[in-house]
Amino acid sequence: MPPSERPISPSDQAVAGGVAVPHHKGHRARLRQRFLQAGPDSLADYELLELVLFLAIPRRDVKPLAKDLLTRFGSLAGVLGADIPALSAVDGLSETAAVALKTVHAAAVRVTREAVSDAPVLSGWQALNDYVRTALAHEKREQFRVLFLDRKNRLIVDEAMATGTIDRVAVYPREVVRRALELDASAVILVHNHPSGDPRPSKGDIAMTRMVSDACDKLDITVHDHLVVGRSGNASFKTLGLL
Template sequence: MPDASPRSPDPIPALIVKDHRVGHRDRLRERFLNAGAEGIAPYELLELILFRAQPRQDMKPLAKALLARFGSFAEVLTARPDRLREVKGIGDAAIVELKIVEAAAQQMVKGAVAKRTVLGSWAAVMDYCRAAQAFVEREEFRILFLDKRNVLIRDEVQSTGTVDHTPAYPREIIKRALELGSTALILVHNHPSGDPTPSQADITMTKQIVALARAMEIEVHDHLIVGRNGTQSLRKLKLM
């Protein structure tokens, strides 16, 4: 006997919503391989770096938050770990990935200076100093120690200060030069404000170092001041 009870209607198929995140990583990697860094946005380049820290999590919100907080791709890479941790969602694994990329970039530009006559590759020196210090949040006083052929012997940060001052110790600089057998120096420091214009204190300190170095037959080739907005040479400005 046929069933007289009313037949339930066929279920309406659930609406299938496509998640844009599915395959996003592969698409972004493919676009990067095909077009290079010029073919993707800065936040997408950050995403590619952060993918290694979180194998499955959507990294776009974090990448955009980092750019919003620090202002640029370079400033994200050079931000101190303690400041990076202030951004919600970032962990130590992500910070390590960012710092690896920063270190790799500095090694690349430093390679263009190492074992070469520094005065013959001045553009590379400027690039290296800018990569090393232009986006650092505190002032650092760096010395490039050169040998008699003007080849880089050692690159050292002598002191780290505040956002608008770092101490320089002329006697310690010359003492270190003598220890290394260095006959020439390039002085470098950064202005976290972004403006590389030398202050009167910068000029006075440079002249003190030059005078002391000259007495020990050590030449100071230049004092470079780097900032986000460019680089200034005290020698080019005729201030030393």
Template structure:
């Protein structure tokens, strides 16, 4: 007889996953399955449901800031770190795809990467993806980390780094913590300043993607680049 009163439920959930795959599980059950490795004796279901209630969906749970996750009832540091590690693995996996395939052939990977990396950030970040001549990712670097609605950006620093990497193109990324990905006048202005700074170096600005919880906006698609 097992010492864990939840063992029978755990075994049944694992079996359903192995036999029928993730489609057979509700979101809270899939999250439960993930928590089994760090919630050893307690019932993981209430924790999974509390996380989803707080952060709306699985992407929100995994992308939420560490301290916010720890505030959920039943969640300690071990659970929070476990979830953030899973999120980091997902981000790194999408980043690997961008390093091995040309950006133009893996645009869906790029959008997934942007969403995973930035959609749930509570501070505004401005990042630059540097691309080689084959349009493969060289580096993803942070150039501005600000308050909830402002991240200072310095075009000369971006130009200097593009020279160091011998980049042929860049993609600009930043998030709107408000959730609304609409391009602001300030977004348009800084994009044009960066284009002017990179123009003499023959470094092309392919796009500026703005991400929020409500979606992702392409300034290129809107004719703003």
């Protein structure tokens, strides 16, 4: 077959006017069109990352960078959940690009939080699980949060009460009770993450939950559950019979 008729593979370089044209020329436009015409489900995770990186890196083939990010952080959720210093340490990823990725993550957290805020929390348990996983599953340090609920079990506010180290966080039951009284909350849901990825409650988690529950009981504040968030899923104290 004459060279002029031979199909050009994606890895080939085209030649225009005697000048070699990189194989990725036009790739951005093709990827955008596929997103628009076939929808996001037609794209692999690295291609979705490419679309985000296009916005922050205007003139470069970002496919290798997108694949490197997935390899380094393990998944799309891992990339978006990584903090700015970790992302900025990746060769070829500027602070601007890191901010673009974290903006997507922040938007995802807000969208899932809205789903929790729009209805009584206890009637939308899956939405709650989705929200806390999106917000906390890839945090590098343990964070203890409390969802304060009104008499109809609607979310008043979700607050970070303490941030600790990679494997522990200090929790003060009196602070949980004090804040619940300030907000006129009738119930709470406790939430914290395990940076190790394993959501199984530790002995320390169990002891701390009992102390918070005992303190709340004295003032008729209900502790509906304690959710432990890990990369592999969430663990519910209520479901495990620990509360």
